[in-house]
Amino acid sequence: MLVSSSALCEAQSSHSTFTFHNTLMPEPSSLQAGKGYLVLTPQFAATTGKFHDPRLDHAIERAMSQLKQETGVLIPVDVQSASEVSHPVFSISVDGPGEKVQSVDENESYSLTVTSQSVHLQAATDVGAMHGLQTLLQLVQHTDTQYFLPAVTIHDSPRFPWRGLMLDCSRHFEPIPVIKRTLDAMAAVKMNVFHWHLSDDQGFRIQSKAFPLLTQRGSDGDFYTQAQAREIVAYARARGIRVVPEFDMPGHTSSWFVGYPNLASASGPFHIERHFGVFDPVMDPTRASTYVFLDKFIAEMASIFPDPYMHIGGDENNGVEWKHNPRIQAFMRAHNLKGTAALQAYFNRRLLKILQKYHKHMIGWDEVLAPGLPTDVMIQSWRGYDSLASAARKGYTGILSSGYYLDSMQTAAEHYAVDPIPSSSTLTPEQRKRILGGEACMWGEYVNSNIIDSRVWPITAAIAERLWSAQSVNNVNDMYRRLRVESLRIEALGLTQISQEDASLRQLAGTQKITQLKVLAATLEPATFDQRDQYTLQHNVTQQTPLDHLVDALRPDPPFRHDFEQLVQRYLDHPDANSKQNQRLRMLMETWVTQQDRVSEQMRHSPRLAPAQIRSVQLGQMGSMGLQAIGYLGTGKTPPPGWEAAQVALLKQAAEPIDLTRFDIMKPMQMLVEAASGKHAAAAAH
Amino acid sequence: MLVSSSALCEAQSSHSTFTFHNTLMPEPSSLQAGKGYLVLTPQFAATTGKFHDPRLDHAIERAMSQLKQETGVLIPVDVQSASEVSHPVFSISVDGPGEKVQSVDENESYSLTVTSQSVHLQAATDVGAMHGLQTLLQLVQHTDTQYFLPAVTIHDSPRFPWRGLMLDCSRHFEPIPVIKRTLDAMAAVKMNVFHWHLSDDQGFRIQSKAFPLLTQRGSDGDFYTQAQAREIVAYARARGIRVVPEFDMPGHTSSWFVGYPNLASASGPFHIERHFGVFDPVMDPTRASTYVFLDKFIAEMASIFPDPYMHIGGDENNGVEWKHNPRIQAFMRAHNLKGTAALQAYFNRRLLKILQKYHKHMIGWDEVLAPGLPTDVMIQSWRGYDSLASAARKGYTGILSSGYYLDSMQTAAEHYAVDPIPSSSTLTPEQRKRILGGEACMWGEYVNSNIIDSRVWPITAAIAERLWSAQSVNNVNDMYRRLRVESLRIEALGLTQISQEDASLRQLAGTQKITQLKVLAATLEPATFDQRDQYTLQHNVTQQTPLDHLVDALRPDPPFRHDFEQLVQRYLDHPDANSKQNQRLRMLMETWVTQQDRVSEQMRHSPRLAPAQIRSVQLGQMGSMGLQAIGYLGTGKTPPPGWEAAQVALLKQAAEPIDLTRFDIMKPMQMLVEAASGKHAAAAAH
Known part of the structure; x- marks a missing residue:
């Protein structure tokens, strides 16, 4: 059974039923789900075939360390000799070493086969094998008590070199x-x-x-330094x-x-x-x-x-x-x-x-x-x-x-x-x-x-x-x-792409109490390139201008943007006053309304947040707007004359960049207002 | 006026009234608040006297960079020659270089004087001057729109070398x-x-x-490597x-x-x-x-x-x-x-x-x-x-x-x-x-x-x-x-002592949605050394055991511990049903109750959180306990017979270490129960 990207694949194993939950990224060229799974135990050990490039050994050890850390299962980290290990075994075989200097023509393909008994990774080169190790790490799933690898056969190679x-x-x-x-x-x-x-x-x-x-x-x-550059070249090659x-x-x-x-x-x-x-x-x-x-x-x-x-x-x-x-x-x-x-x-x-x-x-x-x-x-x-x-x-x-x-x-x-x-x-x-x-x-x-x-x-x-x-x-x-x-x-792996936002907000607000400020920050993202470019010209921004305003704390395409879009779309498909979506939307909008008092005050007193403080008020307005919209939609009542125009005016104001921030919620808010006004049922339905 | 550690000191400046808010740590030997303040502007530039140890120059540049980053004020980072700068000026003078190899007898004293016109830092050695730079950074305050240094005279030296x-x-x-x-x-x-x-x-x-x-x-x-060790010695000396x-x-x-x-x-x-x-x-x-x-x-x-x-x-x-x-x-x-x-x-x-x-x-x-x-x-x-x-x-x-x-x-x-x-x-x-x-x-x-x-x-x-x-x-x-x-x-400065907890919780829960789990985590801290030592013996913990359970995510002495203790003490001083403390306690206890459904479920499905899942239930119980306690205290009613014994039994259970976690809320909870039961009014009054 070939699993498409979004599919959940159910397989029957000799032990129990489980659902293969695909979280691979990037998607492999082909994936065939098998029967059963392999539970990770301390006996799970990696062995390599005849070919032993030190680079690959180190990559295997890194992967095994990561597996051990993320599961807590005391697997051996070092590559074992085949004679030392009993089942379940993780065997890795590579046809031969890659080029000493990795080439753009390097064969990066690999095959990975997991059965309830063993894992086999096969590749033409050590680079291919390293890709296979990453796939293996991404395959790990868990029950309430155990970590396991689902039985699967993957053949994979890149579209572009x-x-x-x-x-x-x-x-x-x-x-x-x-x-x-x-x-x-x-x-x-x-x-x-x-x-x-x-x-x-x-x-x-x-x-x-x-x-x-x-x-x-x-x-x-x-x-x-040249030594550091060489260190990076070696780190990358590894x-x-x-x-x-x-x-x-x-x-x-x-x-x-x-x-x-x-x-x-x-x-x-x-x-x-x-x-x-x-x-x-x-x-x-x-x-x-x-x-x-x-x-x-x-x-x-x-x-x-x-x-x-x-x-x-x-x-x-x-x-x-x-x-x-x-x-x-x-x-x-x-x-x-x-x-x-x-x-x-x-x-x-x-x-x-x-x-x-x-x-x-x-x-x-x-x-x-x-x-x-x-x-x-x-x-x-x-x-x-x-x-x-x-x-x-x-x-x-x-x-x-x-x-x-x-x-x-x-x-x-x-x-x-x-x-x-x-x-x-x-x-x-x-x-x-x-x-x-x-x-x-x-x-x-x-x-x-x-x-x-x-x-x-x-x-x-x-x-x-x-x-x-x-x-x-x-x-x-x-x-x-x-x-x-x-x-x-x-x-x-140690990257800060999630944690940095909170850390920056704490610095900007001068406190560890940022729960409310986070409600606002989730709805904002940095201004577009063009907006920023224009600002740079107007404000004489240089290399030496500190990056220490709200815009610098915010993440592009924050998770909330897509989540909210999805929530509103699902809600508009069935704007039932008693639905789960309605409840979630209502609760969310209430947090937007309630953040306003505290966050406006917090921003007003911080010289670096103050230029964007109007955002807190605007989010409060959109919270009220959303509550009204779902109120109309839930009861089937028509908004009073002028309601839509007033909301559109507010949305237009909110859409303007302020201190290089922009809202990531504009389109769904517009959809809500239009739906409440009886318009664009088609947009809501998709 | 000599300011004691906890005092807020009001001073009258020629421009306006402001409050000197002491956040220095460690407290200096003597601090005399002056009149006025010095607003940080791009003209604020550092100069040094005759003595120019490169180590000190670098320390000044680091301090000025930090000041620039945290205020956004475009001050020059490099040390300026005295002839280049106009007021306001930050002059640093040092009597002479310290020992080439820093000694335990090094004179670490410094004096720092801030007036509305200038800042002067005077020290016997560059080490003393470096301490003074840290104090300067800790002095920065802000109004709604500006950063400033309060006028102050500090003479400081350490109690122990x-x-x-x-x-x-x-x-x-x-x-x-x-x-x-x-x-x-x-x-x-x-x-x-x-x-x-x-x-x-x-x-x-x-x-x-x-x-x-x-x-x-x-x-x-x-x-x-030896090169790295030398690098650390140099980094420390700097x-x-x-x-x-x-x-x-x-x-x-x-x-x-x-x-x-x-x-x-x-x-x-x-x-x-x-x-x-x-x-x-x-x-x-x-x-x-x-x-x-x-x-x-x-x-x-x-x-x-x-x-x-x-x-x-x-x-x-x-x-x-x-x-x-x-x-x-x-x-x-x-x-x-x-x-x-x-x-x-x-x-x-x-x-x-x-x-x-x-x-x-x-x-x-x-x-x-x-x-x-x-x-x-x-x-x-x-x-x-x-x-x-x-x-x-x-x-x-x-x-x-x-x-x-x-x-x-x-x-x-x-x-x-x-x-x-x-x-x-x-x-x-x-x-x-x-x-x-x-x-x-x-x-x-x-x-x-x-x-x-x-x-x-x-x-x-x-x-x-x-x-x-x-x-x-x-x-x-x-x-x-x-x-x-x-x-x-x-x-x-780049340390992760605050952000690491959330990062670890995300890994443990396998999701970015940890708002409720954080409610629980705030009330927990790692087990004591003795408890951990005993666990190590029982469970054969070694150097190779991954540190990837809830205990490893938690912080010792988390901020919530002291905050909650303070809140309960203030509440018990005046257990008024309409007080702010009562409201805050009630809201908090409600979050403890409501986290239980979601967090218990989340923990149950994570092999590494599951061993501590009972904590979520126990916190829910303590939430109910607290709500009842403030209910009795607010109305002056007496709890039914057996209520106190039942709560004490729950608290006793909760006090046991579980998967190396312990609650940081036990003492205040006990005080609430005792107060509600009409006991230990003295303890409540502290």
Whole structure:
């Protein structure tokens, strides 16, 4: 029996009946539920076959430790030799070691078979086996008294070979522990590329021994030593994750020029850029010395980052300094380079030669794609599928990031709907193969180490599923159901995406008593990217502006948003005054009304909460609005004339961003008001 | 006007009236509130005088960053040169650098003067200045719209020069980030000694290059590299904290012998000890090779740890292996050593010579004190004040740890009441000087990196105050009031002592919906040390037993315990049916009653919560009991015959430990029942 994503599968075992409750994320390619289950006992021990890569042994030990911690069953953590163990056994066999340097072509498939007697994990490579271990951990279920693995046969492999996450560590620096726990969470959802954005106008973040002033003058002291970078590469490799470093050039390079002004196209002095946006400083592509510098720099970085790919950015060069430099203008004329795009293409061709010298494939953002660029270069598209498809038609490989920008503050559902090869695609099979996958991108303007986890997780797990699972896996409600579980698993790895909100609220309110404030916070989320961008311009926000307001405490797409939407939809399907939904809605709305007194007061007295204090009043209003709406709906009475218009006016006010916060309850509230006013029965029914 | 610890001090400024709200912890020696206040603006900049120790500059930058983050005011983070800044200015002047290696005699005093125009911090050493920076951070207050520093003059210095925290990183290993955040919190409350318990039967935790098998065979791979240990020493020094390493010997040394069995008094093979308690393995003090080994080892460790003190443990040697080894018995006879204590004293004298060779003072637990031991040795007392006083009379210096054991699961109030030199002390002034202070001790049997913060903090802040502030600072309610604030400050540093409970409850319940479960958890705390010890024996608990039950989620002395006690006491002072206290008690009791259905069900279905599920029922019962009690008290009616006996029986049941949990509400509940039964009016009136 093949289980679809949302199905509960009942199986009859020799012992008793149980329900196989699917919480796997990402969904595997195929899953066949079997009969029975295997109870976890202290006899459950892992053994490996002939092949013993130390990396795999460590991964097994980590998985067994995690299993032991989460179940309390005293299983042995170390890999046992086959002769030592009796049943039930967990045998792991791998055909052979993967590439020493993990390749984009790595075979990541695995098969996992659980019977009532044993577990067998089979994979072509250790990376595949590591994915299988994550699936095993996600399979664990429990009765009231025991933990068990349901009998199941899984054959699994990814839809796309490139499933990445980019962290911008330039605009705000992220310490090593943040990077490590991010890698832990990536491994849990089978992502395999950590794209490390290491330089930008706002900071140069990796030590160069050849050019020490890069960090001495360009980092404010916040940078990764080479030893730390190697530690991260090793940590990632141990989890089946490749590390692709990005050195954005020729633009986005202000921080380079503070120490090395001769690289620049204008005369200095230069400073670390504190603002966000696109700036003029750009490398001088006309001087031989620039390429001498880059050759030496790339050689050094290639010795730290073994991955065959290196990202050179290449985005958002406004060309201003090139246009204003007569020497560069003369160079362009002499070389018949028409326009700054042509000059950038010239730069890229020369940079490509350097990368090739050090055996690196070049990756760049859409802008690098220019006539004459060899198809060896890979495109990362922030522009979208059309740009990516156009590149694929020309023979370039590429990955999608448009639609996966985590700073957009979109919902997991919105990211989930974005497909690197949408079903409407007209690409040929060969062209499709060139689209290698995608990457979630966490740009660093508005995240620091306190809050980054909640911006990245659990949303990125939905993107990871999009990139691993079949295109047909697209049930949003079921995705959210499993995402809730996955978020708890990720929290168990030490991530703070759930706990950070309460911690921030306590700091903002200056008290541990935040029960009421949490009622409000659940209904709010950070403003959209565009709203924030506009605010930044108006308020002169910089890298040095503390991230310490209510917006920074809030989580994007908080669990309450989808829960409330579901509750209202279910209620509107049957607006019965005595239903469970009615009761729950009524109780909820009452908490919205009652929070107002205490929370308004609490916010008014906190300088950092005060700018958003009107939110408490607005939520109180929406609580009353909701109570009235379900009152009308329950009794079948019609609201008095003007009621709807008054509510619509309130909703319109509430929909405006305030101190960068927005309500996550607007659409369901609107539906309630419309339904109470006798409108849009169709919307309510779906 | 000198402000006492609990006083609110009103001062009239030229601008307006404000209330100086004292939340300093530890309390300073003297505090004089002035007139007015200084509003924090982006012009608030720090400058230093002639003396510029880089350590102090970094401490100032950290303090300014923290101030900026917590207020959102865009103050400059870097130390400014005096010529750059205009008023308001924050000037810091230090008489001269402290010792390169911080000494126990370091002058830690400082003076801090805030006026409406400026802030001046004056100290003899950079360590004193660092303490002053912490006080400054604790002074910040706010109106509805602004942050300010109240005008104040503080002269402050510690009562004791040795204010330490010991972490046992052997029984459970604690990763580097845990150590660092612990040091951050210690600095916040002006503690100055980190005592690092690095070896014990259950694990050898620091790399030795001379003896690599110590960690290769004795650590399960969990150890600190020498580079990491140096990093911790530097991190601590940057915060005015000395690092005193402990290598416990001659007992507690099983983990040494796995790699080096020739050090032992019995023949092997040896294994890393998994159980807790006192074990037989002990070093052989009769062989020259033992001292050759220790000489080389101490030399190596002395090169890593610059502090003049080194701790050699010396506790809990049961002497069994010495008694059973004929060669050792012969040695004892030949050297006229009567009994194993005498042999240990012989060992200590030889070890002392080695420590002296490397310029280290020896510290040991009470047991090291034996006839003939030079008074150069310092005693750390787990036995108590009498033992310590006896040592002081003999000329030994010492510190108190009895009463400060954090694994005892006592309340902050109980620790707070323990004084290294109680007012009843009959020591002479000279003898008193030998008692240098005390150390909180976190033994590692039942803590891992997930939960250690909540075992150590905020309780340790109360101990820090006992060791810094005057003996007369002893108002428990005021201590708790300030401890709540300090706990939030410590959370802002990245510690998890508040957030960990919810995170653990989510994992245990397998859901993010834990509102009701939190009602129960607030009323519970971990069992006492004795209860846990007994459980360990009965259930064969080892180092490898996961810490993943309800007890591990709970916090010792949770905020609710003291809050509830206060609420009941205030209520019993005026058991008026219409009082605010009555209302609050009634609402609270109702949540206890209503949690029962949902929480019992939730616990029953979780294998790791189920063993404690009866707690939910018991809390429900106590909710009903409380409602009845306040009913009787409010109406003045007498409970029916048998009511009190029935309640007492329920309370007796509830007082029993269940799955290592105990209720933190027993005493106030008993008071309610007694009061309702017309008894103990005196107790109620307190």
